[in-house]
Amino acid sequence: MFCIRMKGEASNSLNDRILSSTSSTINEELRYVRRVQRPLSVMIWGGVFGFGRTQLIFVPQGVNVNSTECKDRILEPVEKDLGASIFNKNRCLFQQDGAPAHTARITQT
Template sequence: MNGSTQSEISKNLKNEKINRLFIYRTIKRYIDTKSVEDKPRSGRPATVRTRALREKLRSKIRRNPRRSIRKMAREYPVNRETLRKMIHEDLGLKSLKRQTVHHLTPTLRIKRLERCKRLLWRLINEDSEQILFSDEKIFTVDEATNRQNDRMIVSPCKDIPESIKFIDRVQRPLSVMVWAGVSADSRTKLIFVPQGVKINSQTYKESLFLSL
């Protein structure tokens, strides 16, 4: 293509799907440096995220996917942020936060499946407005604390009252149970269950429903 203009070169390479801007920059680089090679770039070369390191990282994660990024960063000549990018961007992996769920035995699984089928049948064949979904939740009343980030900036420590400086820990913290229900078009008021009362069919009939 010696002697051809930029437009002519672009047309000739149209089938190759080469960007016109790339052609322009290549021509300009050749005019300026008599070469089409990239100019030397300032800064540290990107040699850390190598293919060999990616494969080592992939193999280590396969052996133990629960290993933390911080611990793995200590074993390789890279910082934690670079390792995080390699895992997420280069390997296409994501960090999964494990969730706590209710343990279901084989018997409980069968029971839950039967109840779900029965509930679906009722929703299809009966008036859904007559169905009340309810649940109860226990809330801890005592002050919660996290030693990792529950701090105060003070000076000096000896002048701080003990009521602020210390948090009492008890074997059984104070708690309160709250019950509520929802239906297709409304909801119940919050009912505070007295201490020591267990929620069962008898409690529902004698106490909770009478309080609505």
């Protein structure tokens, strides 16, 4: 199982460098870097097994995934969808990254 979270744009213009002998020779648009206070983000959850995969679950923007949201929005739908077909026939190991939503007691049961 894995969770991908991407924030901001694909490239970071703060890492760009411009060489010039004086600042007056640099184009006005290149002198300043525009930053966004809250960049767009997307959270996608999915699971991959040696014998199958889960559907991708897109978490709506602005939703804070706490332990209850993780259980209700992700774990229970995946278990319901795949429960009879995968989990009862094979041994599965859920691997998580230690985020508070993943380690909470409610998501461990």
